Amino acid sequence: MIDDLRSVLRVLVGWVDPDVLVFGGPVMFGVVAVLLVVISLRREATVSAAGAFRRDRTSRALAAVLVVAVALAILCTAYRLVTRAA
């Protein structure tokens, strides 16, 4: 299974400098943390005390950026896991 994962990652991020991927993990985790703080603060500023069903356009844009940041964080982590694992 690990070998399969290695092959997939080689296709996905084989063209990226490995150092960038190794150091990109902590950076992306930091970005995710900052985005979560921003989203939480915006939630309390925009969602009323009675709750809501819809979110405004900025919130949706922030959520999209968060998804991308999480995906990159997972990619960097997976790369580090499979390249260093025995």
Next chain:
Amino acid sequence: MSAVLSRPELSGTPHVAVPVTEQIHERRRLSAWTPGFWITIALGTATIVLAALSAGGDADSVPQVFRVLVVTAAACMLPGLPVALLLRMPGIALTMTVAAPLSLAVTVMVAQVQIVAAWWHPIAAQTAVAAVAIVLAVVGIVRTRGHTPRLRFGWLTAVSPVWPGLLVVALGLFALAVRTVEPADAGPTGIVTHVGPFYLGALAVVAVVIVRALTMRTIVAWFMSASVVTLVVVTAMLTALASGNPSFPTAFVHRSIIQVLTENGRLPAPVDARFSWAGFFSGAGQLVETAGLRDAGPFLLWAPVATEILMIAPLLVIGRCVSARPRTIWTGVVLYQLFNWYQQDYFAPQAVAALQYTSLIALVLWQFRASRLPRLRVGRHSPRRTRVTVRLRAVVHRTPGRVWGRGPGWTLAVDLVCLVVIAGMVVTHQLTPVVTVAAFGIATVLGSIRSRWMWLAAATMFLAWFSYGATDYWVGHIDDLFGDVGQVQNAVGGGVAARLGADPRYQDMQYLRLLTSGALLAVAAVGWFCIRRRRGSILIGMLALCPFGLVAVQSYGGEVVIRCFVLASPILAPLAAVAVGHAYRRLTRVGVVRARHAAWSGQGWRYRNRFRIAACASVMGIAALSVVLTIDRGVNTEFETSSPTQVRIGRAVVADAPPDSTILAWGPTPGLADARMFLDVRLGSIDSLACLDDLAACTARQAPDYVVVSRQSAAALRLQQGYPTSVLREQLSQLAAAGYEPMIDANGILVYRRDDAPSIEVTP
């Protein structure tokens, strides 16, 4: 009068769905509980004084019991108690639901940072935590001036002294049982066949008192708590107190891990997975240093009682979300203790992690119950299919309102508390954060949590620690980790079938364990059916089942099934209590007209008898469940219990072994643990069935310096693997022929040394 503005629904119905009584309840309790601030100042001061004494080397001037109590209370209440009070959590149960896990998480995080950074200053760190707590308490006292509640002592006289007196009688009978029971005599049926009449008498008295406490006109919280604590002491501490050692021997290994950390002030070489999640051990090490103790030994014995006392608060909060009846809520607490046979409440990371998980679930459920839900307007004349689709989509996209009477700052502060607790959990335990992420995910999908990204925050923290904090672990085990994913059959087989053992009587006892957990699950299902129309019922049901998803992810060394039940029980028990309460009410139900008619005609005794019969049935039920709990908890006593002398010998063998020597244990040997087993002594065990078939030959091939066989090893081989004692004797004689000679033979421990290995002198 109906106490609900409109019918509560989960699926976003067009009305405000918070009961009126709940709103009043929340608003009345906004003022903080000021005595808690004074308790914080007293405890913080005691901690600082103790830390100063320890730093000066004078800690021994204070009795050890007092030191252990102070640092344990500090770990559970500082700085969480003043934070919870400043957040004005309503009621003592919710206050402690925030205070205990937050305090433990802060202690863990502070200590873990020092260990990872190799900057070990535990006494200064604990002093700083206590000082911060005192400052917060002073702020709280200043802010709540003029709101000092009147001291009331009515609760003291709310219960006739006869009933607390009976609890004392029960403890007295238990003390007599402890003096007469000999855990080493336990056989395949465990300890239950040796408990004697005093123990059974203690169980009967506790059952009577619990039924009395539950059937009083008004539930008295302190009396109910005292009854539950007595139940825990009687059912969980028999073998521990009788043997003078913790009943679960892994606690000795944990003591050794803490010793490694406190002596070196940094993480050692990655010889054990537990060092990759060392938060609990770092935190415990900080407490050991603050209290000026030699090691963590004094914490081991009473750890189960401390853990279960802390569990009462989140159980009450969960119970309050499941039912509005105080009797049902407290019945849930009692049932949780009666079905808690898993022995995962010993001095271990999973005990702390389970408490934190339960508290987080309690907070999520309480916030959902106490918050407003947005209104949804669906055209009455729309097609039914459209209405269902719209409502389902609305639930998924719903962000609940804030808790009644609380602002955005409060909501963000509670989110921060949850994040700190999750952070503490992530560095403490491998498995529990996975369930936490799943639980928050479920709450998000059901639109039941205002912090819709909490699951992602928890997952990010877990992934970040796993990737960068636990590197040493996954570098060597990644195939095992990924290999378990999706292997449900293996996980269940390893957790159930492989643990049944070989001895027929031992197997019967294991089947009883399975039956007990299955019964809780079945009764909880009935309880859920009873509350299926209650607001949040789907959320509660999903959270109860959520831990069982672990079997699809990990086998956890064959322990995953037990861990699933450990994490699910805090919700299963309150649900089961609903079913029990329902049955009790049906049994005692008397129609108003019939009761009046009976009273007029002098036939009232017929209906009073119903209550008497129900009370007697309850006493017998609780007593029977207590006996079953004693059986379940004590099945493995024969190979888990140990005497203080055995522990001393086992520890000395490891501690005094020459550097770089190897020790092979032929089965579980409680007490065979010391810090050196993680440093320069290699401690091995029999790890394959082929080796079990020919122990002597396998040992000769491995050529360890020392071989340890104990009474417990023989018992485990007999009960779990089916090897009679004669086979072990034969193997020992073959071992002697293979060049090993007996070195120590005392108190049920037999240590062989290889001919060329130096002798270890241990005084029995």
